[in-house]
Amino acid sequence: MKRNLEIIDYKENTEALARFAKALGHPTRIAILKHLEAQSCCFTGDLVDVFPLAQSTVSQHLKELKNAGLIQGELKPPKIKYCINQENWKIAKSLFENFFG
Template identity: 75%
Template sequence: MKRTSKNIEYLEDTEELVRFAKALGHPTRIKILNYLENRSCCFTGDLVEVIPLAQSTISQHLKELKDAGLIQGEVNPPKIKYCINKKNWEKAKVLFQTFFDK
């Protein structure tokens, strides 16, 4: 599907690549993804123990990654369990590889 923005057509894959790239545009988000990639899942508190930032800051980074579709969260009151969204993670890898191979 194509979308038009200011008379420029973008392919859906291009828009997804941009969304993924934007989400990866912060070192803390890269660190979170590296942490999650080596685990089946984790809770925000787990990340606070390995990333020296306030829980609210980490939560904001998790929200950005989740909004981009790179991670998913499952509510287990009172906590949220996060894991890599495997489908989108693989898609991001393919899109970036295709972009860099051009």
């Protein structure tokens, strides 16, 4: 039974690591995460002011980060406030440290 749990944990961890790595596979997404970490939270429009990209492009990058679980959005009509998902950010850091360590 322990062996089966190890296989499940391994599979879940490698899938999570791949999901996080894919989301971090674009320089703009890394820059967005760095910005969110420094600001704690911000709105899409704030990011459009920071990065020389169209709002639709910024929104697509935010969607990828959100789908990976690295950020979370809170609806504040008519805007969405984004911040780092601290729980998943901690998991991602740990998985990357184990992978590279």
